[in-house]
Amino acid sequence: NSFNKTILELQVFNSNKNLRLVDYQQSYFYQQKRKKQRRKWFKFIILFLLVTSVIAVIVPFARATTFNEELLTHTSLVAVNPLIQGPQLLFTHPDNRQHATLPVDITANVEVNGLVAYVQIKQVFINPYNISVSGKYQFPLPESSAIKHLTIKVADQVIIGQIMEKQAAKAVYQQAKKQGKKASLVQQQRPNLFTNNIANIPPLSKVVVTLEFIMPVDVTKNSLNESIFNLRLPVAITTRYQSIHDQKTFDEPNSVASFHTTKETLQRIEYSAQAMPKAIADNHTAISITLNAGVGISTIKSASHTIQTKALDNQQSQHLVTLQNQQTTAKQDFEISWQLKASYEPQVSSFTEQIGDEYFTLLTFFPPESEQVSTLSRDIIFIIDTSGSMQGSAIAQAKESLQQAILNLGPGDSFNIIAFDDNVSLLFAKTKMASRHNIEQAQQFINHLQADGGTEMYRPLSQALVMAKDQQQTAKAIRQVIFITDGAVANEFELMQLLEGAQANFRLFTVGIGAAPNGYFMKKSAQFGRGSYVYIKNSEDVQTQMTALMRKINHPAITNISLMFDSLIHQETEVYPKKITDLYMGEPLQITVKSKLPITSVQAMGDSAQSPWYQQVIVDDSQSSKGISTLWARRKIENLL
Secondary structure (H helix, E strand, C coil): CHHHHHHHHHHHHHHCCCCCCCCHHHCHHHHHHHHHHHHHHHHHHHHHHHHHHHHHHHHHHHHHHHHHHHHHHCHHHHHHCCEEEECEEEEECCCCCEEEEECCEEEEEEEEECCEEEEEEEEEEECCCCCCEEEEEEECCCCCCEEEEEEEEECCEEEECCCCCHHHHHHHHHHHHHCCCCEEEEEEEECCEEEEEEEEECCCCEEEEEEEEEEECEEEECCCCCEEEEEEECCCCEEEECCHHHCCCCCCCCCCCCCCCHHHHHHHHHHHHHHCCCECCCCEEEEEEEEECCCCEEEEECCCCCEEEEECCCCCCEEEEEECCCCECCCCCEEEEEEECCCCCCEEEEEEEEECCEEEEEEEEECCCCCCCCCCCEEEEEEEECCHHHCCHHHHHHHHHHHHHHHCCCCCCEEEEEEECCCEEECCCCCEECCHHHHHHHHHHHHCCCCCCCCCCHHHHHHHHHCCCCCCCCCCCEEEEEEEECCCCCCHHHHHHHHHHCCCCEEEEEEEECCCCCHHHHHHHHHHCCCCEEEECCHHHHHHHHHHHHHHHCCEEEEEEEEECCHHHHCCEEEECCCCCCEECCECEEEEEEECCCCCEEEEEEECCCCEEEEEEECCCCCECCCHHHHHHHHHHHHHC
16 A cells, blocks of 8 residues: 555665764764853852852941941930940941941950959951041940050051140141041040040941050958959940030030939930940950969859860969850950968069069068958057038948947957047047947947037147057057048148158058048048048948958058068169058058069068068069059059159
8 A cells, every 4th residue: 555655665765875873962062052051050150159259248248237227217316315335436427426336356365463464455346338437436444444555457557556645635636637647546534434536447447456454353252251353354245324425526626515314314324225236247255364363273263254274383373264165245244253272371472574674573462361360459549520521411421430440349459539620529538448338438429429610630630640558458559540531621731741750650541431522632641551541422331331441450460561672672672652551361462663673582571460470572583474564653653642
């Protein structure tokens, strides 16, 4: 049929061809197709890498833009009542509003020598704007700290801080700012808050602030009456209220301060809490502490962070302290505390620092940590101010303080009370032993005191320095004068001359009473009298403060301390404090020395309750300790003021 015929013809036709089998994957068409696919995947990979890189670079700034948008919604709140985040950098935007940025990284390196900590804190900020702006850096320094160095790196420019007179510093800063130069200006706004103006910060650039300062180590007591040494670094991003009258800047020299009542302030804080700035990126903090107590350490703890410690010497006096996690988010301040190994004898540590051709030495006296210390007999004279300036709550606090002090007298103590206004009233003609009968007389004397008349301090103070002792009192009893007053006097210089020129061996402790006591006079008087100053602000603190003072002065571990150096060095030394105070239980004592030659040893002498005390201190000058020269300078300034 026709179908079969067609097949036959086709077979005949095919049989006449010379056929070859070809692999289709090697064909020209397929090779071109594969090249196109490879080019497509290569372009896709390149595009993916580009997108990933761009995202990695711009995410922080995108987050900053979101942060700025959120801030703009609260601008009216922040402008009325800004919350200072410490530390932070406030950018002054052309919209005439200040926007806060928190550091993205904080690195703290601390060197502790005895009771002095040398701190270096490095903080990194980012300018999230596409324009050059000025900024104000704010940092909360610990109280009683002193700045050593300040370095600010803006983009590739490094600004090194210099100490200048206040008005001159303002002028230099304004001139540099007008010229478009990068400049900074530091000023202290409050005792523990410093601000630093930075001009002309380039767009999208980093600002690295490196701050170096020294701060004291605090000493407290635990429930077992043991000494605890504490150090606290303000690295947390915490809220700090700033009222309107603190907002004056050098860019607004004519701004007018506004003041608010306490009630208004509290309302504003609560209302503005939602306007707190956010970090551009997650904040990280790294902390490293080299702790050198100079004597053996028994325990090291941190109530705020998990730490790890490593002993650096066989005496366990030096340790390296770091965070267990290498970096942590700065949610709270860093706190560290340590205790010394128990000792039944006073211990003395020494640290040195060389600056140029001058040598500075720090001697730290640690009292014994023992309850078996004998108590020295005391001959105590209480002077109470009953002048007209003490009327009201001040005289009530003073009388309560005196009543509390009388109850803390021991059986081996002798005492007297001098009340004064423009006249002087004495409880006894001379000091008498603290018998039950004499204490009852003293309590009646105190109850009848009233505030009236003028303020004549010279006569009662001079009488207290030369008053005769009770015949039953020992010759070694220490004359302690406790002066309770608001210090409202005009002849401060005359009174200080009296104290400085007094030949009697006495200790003067001043107790400030009232809302605004004369702190300068009372501190200087205590300095001349080798004592200390206590300020009691609130009546509810009277019992606690007076009990603590009486407990302290009841236990001098070493009295009449003196130092002796090598004959070649002795004439070239400058020691502060000039009048060395006694060493009391639970209260270490620091003495700073400047010398032309290095000090290799010091002979320390004094009196304990049982016998004379002596210790030779070998000074290790092989390693320089930071901050000793600054501490010596501060002690000298305190002596001169």
